[in-house]
Amino acid sequence: MKSDESVYRAERIREALATQPDVGELGIEVAVVGARIVLRGTLTSERRRTHILEHVRAICPDLEIDDELRVETLREPKTEVL
Amino acid sequence: MIRIAAVGDVHVAQDSDERFEPWIESVHAEADALLLAGDLTRSGNPAEGARLARELARIRIPVVAVLGNHDYQMDGEREITAMLRDVGVHVLEGSSVVIPVGDQRLGIAGTKGFGGGFAGACGSDFGEPEMKAFIRYTKRLAETLRIELARLEADVRVALVHYAPVAETLEGERREIYPFLGSYLLAEAVDASGADLVLHGHAHAGREVGVTPRGIPVRNVARHVIRRPYKIYQLGRPAAACAMS
Numbered sequence: 001m002k003s004d005e006s007v008y009r010a011e012r013i014r015e016a017l018a019t020q021p022d023v024g025e026l027g028i029e030v031a032v033v034g035a036r037i038v039l040r041g042t043l044t045s046e047r048r049r050t051h052i053l054e055h056v057r058a059i060c061p062d063l064e065i066d067d068e069l070r071v072e073t074l075r076e077p078k079t080e081v082l
Numbered sequence: 083m084i085r086i087a088a089v090g091d092v093h094v095a096q097d098s099d100e101r102f103e104p105w106i107e108s109v110h111a112e113a114d115a116l117l118l119a120g121d122l123t124r125s126g127n128p129a130e131g132a133r134l135a136r137e138l139a140r141i142r143i144p145v146v147a148v149l150g151n152h153d154y155q156m157d158g159e160r161e162i163t164a165m166l167r168d169v170g171v172h173v174l175e176g177s178s179v180v181i182p183v184g185d186q187r188l189g190i191a192g193t194k195g196f197g198g199g200f201a202g203a204c205g206s207d208f209g210e211p212e213m214k215a216f217i218r219y220t221k222r223l224a225e226t227l228r229i230e231l232a233r234l235e236a237d238v239r240v241a242l243v244h245y246a247p248v249a250e251t252l253e254g255e256r257r258e259i260y261p262f263l264g265s266y267l268l269a270e271a272v273d274a275s276g277a278d279l280v281l282h283g284h285a286h287a288g289r290e291v292g293v294t295p296r297g298i299p300v301r302n303v304a305r306h307v308i309r310r311p312y313k314i315y316q317l318g319r320p321a322a323a324c325a326m327s
Contacts, residue, residue: 022097024125024152027286027306042286042306048098072309077087077108079314082279082299 006032009060013037016059023055028069037063042070083320084183084238085112087143089312090119090283091304093152094134098124102137105311112314114183115143119283119303120150120194120244123162131162139169144181146172148192150244150284176226180236186318189236193227195245195268195282196220199261224267231275238318241272241280250292251302252285269294278317 014030017023028041037060043049049069056065087109092102102109109116123130131153138145147166153159163173172179174192181188198205198220207217231241246252246264255263263285272280273296280294283304290307292300303313 019155021125021127021156022095024093024095024155044093044305045098051097072306074305075310077105077112077310077312077314078308079085079112079316081083081316 006034010037013056013060017052017055020055023052025052028052032063035062035064036066038066038068040068042072044072044074046071083316084186084188084318085114086117086188086240086279086281086315086317087113087115087312088117088119088281088301088303088315089305089308089310090244090281090302091121091150091286091306092118092134093121093124094137095124095127095130096133102141102311106140109312110142113143113312115181115188115190116141116145116312117190117240117242117281118145118147119242119281120148121152121283121304122147122149122166123153126153126155126158126162128156128158128161128165131158131165134162135165135169135171138166138171144172145170146174146179146181146190146192146242148174148194148242148244150194174242176223176230178230178234180234186238187236188318189234189239190242191227191230191234191239191277192242193223193230195223195227195243195247196265197245197262198265198267200249200264200266203260204266205261220265220267224265224271227268228271228275231272231277238279239277240317241268241277243268243280243282244284246282246285246288246300246302247272247280248292248294248300251282251290251300252288254287254289255285263288269300272298279315281315
């Protein structure tokens with residue numbers, strides 16, 4: 001079970017990822033469990049993932065990162081007739 | 083038929099890989115207009131808007147956009163709007179545009195929209211000033227959408243918003259955040275005035291296909307949902323055949 005403190009910390013980190021101008025990412029789930037931080041979400045490039053992981057390391061150097069972020073590549077355009 | 087290319091939540095930033103350039107030729111070949119359903123920038127930084135404007139300036143079909151919440155983050159929404167308009171993008175907010183496509187007219191009414199939730203689990207215009215302001219803002223934007231759709235004289239009418247008008251296209255998102263993802267007031271406005279299609283973004287974990295209570299198709303075109311650079315929707319009647327002598 002999460003302690004209250006880890007819940008608050010996870011929310012502070014999630015908020016930081018949203019509001020930091022060069023991150024601006026609202027779609028990442030953050031959970032702090034003991035000495036680990038779990039990140040889940042879908043990103044559009046490997047470079048973006050690297051940037052976000054670097055940012056998380058910088059703001060919480062004491063936590064080990066469980067990187068469950070997914071990078072999704074775009075498929076070809078498709079047509080739907082309505 | 084009118085061919086609409088649509089995508090939302092492109093989140094262009096100065097250092098991002100999100101680019102239109104690789105798709106410019108194909109969108110020219112496949113579509114009559116490109117519609118952008120908000121969250122055009124990552125952080126609402128006007129420098130991001132400038133980069134987006136440089137890319138969109140190269141697109142030779144009409145481009146119509148609404149802004150999203152990300153585009154407001156740094157209070158630069160007016161500057162971003164002006165930069166996009168300078169390169170010919172129709173940026174809609176409580177407004178509309180009619181685009182001739184062959185012998186047909188494509189009408190688009192747009193607003194960013196806002197949250198509040200969906201029938202049975204939504205905020206009310208009640209209580210503290212902040213709560214009333216929240217819901218009244220959504221009501222005001224929905225009303226502009228209703229009015230603009232009603233006055234559109236077009237063969238095909240599209241409502242372009244950022245926030246979701248129905249809960250159906252949010253499935254996959256956590257239910258607790260639905261009130262921050264959209265409002266039934268947007269769907270009510272569309273149903274009141276009628277439309278052929280509603281396009282929205284914002285809900286990255288949602289799903290593409292939905293419908294308003296009166297049966298108008300709703301499509302969540304957030305790029306994370308369609309997983310394509312854009313999706314094409316064909317509407318209207320086939321182009322008139324050439325007279326044969």
